[in-house]
Amino acid sequence: MQDYPNEEHIVKILGSEFVTHNVKRFKLSKPNNYAFQPGQATDIVINHPDWKAERRPFTFTSLNDWDHLEFTIKIYDDHNGVTNALGKLKTGDELVLHDVWGAIHYKGEGTFIAGGAGVTPFIAILRQLYKDAKLGENQLIFSNRTSKDIILKDEFEKMLGNHFINTLTQEKTAPYDSRKIDLGYLREKIKDLSQYFYICGPDAMVESIGSDLQELGVDKSRIVTEEF
Ligand SMILES: Cc1cc2nc3c(=O)[nH]c(=O)nc-3n(C[C@H](O)[C@H](O)[C@H](O)COP(=O)(O)OP(=O)(O)OC[C@H]3O[C@@H](n4cnc5c(N)ncnc54)[C@H](O)[C@@H]3O)c2cc1C
Numbered sequence: 149m150q151d152y153p154n155e156e157h158i159v160k161i162l163g164s165e166f167v168t169h170n171v172k173r174f175k176l177s178k179p180n181n182y183a184f185q186p187g188q189a190t191d192i193v194i195n196h197p198d199w200k201a202e203r204r205p206f207t208f209t210s211l212n213d214w215d216h217l218e219f220t221i222k223i224y225d226d227h228n229g230v231t232n233a234l235g236k237l238k239t240g241d242e243l244v245l246h247d248v249w250g251a252i253h254y255k256g257e258g259t260f261i262a263g264g265a266g267v268t269p270f271i272a273i274l275r276q277l278y279k280d281a282k283l284g285e286n287q288l289i290f291s292n293r294t295s296k297d298i299i300l301k302d303e304f305e306k307m308l309g310n311h312f313i314n315t316l317t318q319e320k321t322a323p324y325d326s327r328k329i330d331l332g333y334l335r336e337k338i339k340d341l342s343q344y345f346y347i348c349g350p351d352a353m354v355e356s357i358g359s360d361l362q363e364l365g366v367d368k369s370r371i372v373t374e375e376f
Contacts, residue, residue, distance in 0.1 A: 155247045157182060158195055161239055162216055170225070171265065171299050172235055173209075176217040176243065184208050186272035188250035192219070194233055195242035204230045207250070207268040211276055217245075220299065222265035252374055256344050259337075260288045261329060261357055263349025267299055269374075270346065278307040287311035289337060291329050291349070294319040313337065329353070331360045341365050346372045 157179040164174045184190070189207040193200060210218035223235035237243075252269040254277065260270045267290060277283045288308055292298050294316055304312045315325035315333070327333050334357070345361055347354045354373050361371055 157245045158242050159217065159245055161237055161241050161243065163239055164237070167220065168299055169296055171220060171222050174219045174221060174234070176219070176245075178215065178217045179245070182217075182245075182248075183212050184248040185250075185253045186211065186276045187252040187254065187269040188248050189269070190248050191246040192230075192234075193244040193246075194230065194237070195244050199230065199233055202230050203246070205249075207272065208248075209268055209271040209275075211272065211279065220265075220268050220271060250374060252346060252348060252372055255372060257284050257286055258344030258346060258370070260286065260346045261291075261349075262288065262347075263291045263329075263353045264293075264297065265299070266349030266353075269348055271300060273346075274304070274307055283307065283311075285311070287313065289313045289315065289329065291315050291317060291353070293317055295321050295324065329357055331363060334360050334364060338364065342367075342370065344370050344372060348374060 159179060160177045162175040162177060164172050167173050189205045191203045191205050193203050206219045206221055208217060209220045210216065221231055221234060223231045225232050225235060250269070254273050260274070262270055270288060274283070274288065277286060288304060288311065290298065290313070292314070298314060313325065315327055315329060317328055320326040341364060345366060347357050358371050358373060362368060
């Protein structure tokens with residue numbers, strides 16, 4: 149059984165809005181002295197008796213110097229899980245946040261590779277780099293099923309320009325690529341094998357891209373993923 153630390157912070161929902169057809173942005177009050185590294189997450193519980201036992205991890209997409217917290221959450225409304233319930237909460241409802249955790253943080257310039265809602269740790273990291281004018285040659289390769297699934301498309305375009313590469317696996321729409329991220333795709337897109345590679349998405353995607361990168365000759369120490 150997992151041994152959970154005891155830190156608990158009750159926060160209020162200050163507002164929420166859809167940023168795609170199934171991804172919602174939550175603006176929350178911020179506990180005093182609550183800080184995290186861009187890329188980190190916390191476990192969230194809905195502060196209601198029916199949901200007290202259900203704890204789920206979500207990544208901060210705000211920055212430390214904001215006056216509120218932000219989370220960007222994909223709502224699965226096909227079953228009665230936590231995200232479905234989160235999607236129905238209103239301004240003023242309460243959540244409980246826990247300790248800050250997570251291994252994904254910025255180590256140096258590289259390529260961020262995300263699948264769907266797996267982009268959330270990169271939202272905070274890239275926002276921080278943009279704010280500090282340190283985006284440099286960092287690039288984001290973002291894989292989604294269709295163009296309507298692309299989270300924060302306009303903001304990524306503004307921050308990254310042509311260093312924002314989209315690929316769609318179930319739609320062919322110019323100017324996007326329409327291929328899975330596999331060995332051949334990575335060989336085409338990646339020239340510098342000594343840069344960092346940050347991967348986040350479904351487990352199978354993270355595993356296969358990690359092993360493809362190593363097959364291309366990337367050292368394991370240059371590959372950053374979440375650790376459980
Ligand atoms: C470190 C970390 C950070 C994360 N950060 C974020 C984030 O910032 N934003 C975000 O959106 N997600 C994030 N996630 C993922 C998020 O934790 C899960 O999406 C969430 O826990 C799902 O909770 P749930 O109760 O709604 O779904 P669960 O019931 O836990 O189900 C999870 C998955 O199983 C499927 N599933 C389970 N039961 C059924 C069923 N009966 N019918 C259909 N499908 C089913 C769902 O489609 C879903 O894919 C993060 C995960 C980790 C590990």
